[in-house]
Amino acid sequence: MSISDDISANRDLILNRIGEAAQAVGRSVDSVELVAVSKRQPEARIDAALDAGQRVFGENRVQEAQQHWAERREKFSDLELRLIGPLQSNKVTDAVALFDVIESVDREKLARVLASEMSRQDRQLRLYVQVNTGEEEQKSGLAPAGLPAFLSLCREELGLEVEGLMCIPPVEEPAGLHFSLLAKLARENDISKLSMGMSADYETAIQLGASSVRVGTAVFGSRD
Ligand SMILES: *Cc1c(COP(=O)(O)O)cnc(C)c1O
Numbered sequence: 001m002s003i004s005d006d007i008s009a010n011r012d013l014i015l016n017r018i019g020e021a022a023q024a025v026g027r028s029v030d031s032v033e034l035v036a037v038s039k040r041q042p043e044a045r046i047d048a049a050l051d052a053g054q055r056v057f058g059e060n061r062v063q064e065a066q067q068h069w070a071e072r073r074e075k076f077s078d079l080e081l082r083l084i085g086p087l088q089s090n091k092v093t094d095a096v097a098l099f100d101v102i103e104s105v106d107r108e109k110l111a112r113v114l115a116s117e118m119s120r121q122d123r124q125l126r127l128y129v130q131v132n133t134g135e136e137e138q139k140s141g142l143a144p145a146g147l148p149a150f151l152s153l154c155r156e157e158l159g160l161e162v163e164g165l166m167c168i169p170p171v172e173e174p175a176g177l178h179f180s181l182l183a184k185l186a187r188e189n190d191i192s193k194l195s196m197g198m199s200a201d202y203e204t205a206i207q208l209g210a211s212s213v214r215v216g217t218a219v220f221g222s223r224d
Contacts (some may be wrong), residue, residue: 007219012069014218019207033138034212035057037198039058039059039061055076055078058081058214062091062094066098074091076082081098082214083101084195103192114127128162129165151189164212167196178196183208202218
């Protein structure tokens with residue numbers, strides 16, 4: 001099979017499994033969005049995913065995302081690009097210009113710089129707060145206990161609307177515990193969207209309320 005056939009078949013399979021996982025817990029098939037994670041994937045596979053009809057993509061580095069998407073953006077007016085990796089303040093100008101959604105908002109300085117840059121560029125991006133549910137030292141994301149204060153800062157002081165929460169569970173723990181915690185934090189803080197679940201655990205995430213799943217290798221194959 002060609003790369004295009006492979007990726008189209010992978011995507012169809014995942015969309016089916018997403019639909020089944022949603023229906024199994026009484027949710028509608030279209031209540032979960034597939035975010036195809038195209039980081040470190042060859043150009044031909046990205047084009048194949050576009051050919052297959054995929055329009056929502058996740059990237060974890062600003063510069064690589066510009067290489068992948070700056071030109072393709074011109075051709076596909078219905079693309080939606082999501083930044084799912086850490087964002088440094090000095091990359092915010094480029095990130096605001098390129099992305100539609102930033103899922104890794106996790107500290108005051110970044111929220112402030114984003115607010116002023118979005119107003120300067122007159123672009124309203126959709127924002128997710130990344131929560132470090134496993135409280136891992138090396139991982140980005142806000143500690144769960146800090147979430148209420150951080151949300152007040154975003155909402156009240158900076159006038160930012162927070163669409164959702166995002167997490168990346170620790171590799172060595174059952175992901176479901178972290179997905180449940182993220183769902184609980186969202187309920188307590190009046191947030192409706194949850195970005196959680198990757199290739200290995202997206203069905204679990206959907207059972208626990210994911211509104212979008214970030215799937216890389218299961219769509220595209222293994223990364224460079
Ligand atoms: C790479 C990445 C993914 C996709 O991981 P796969 O295991 O390839 O599905 C999802 N979320 C984040 C934040 C990532 O960096």
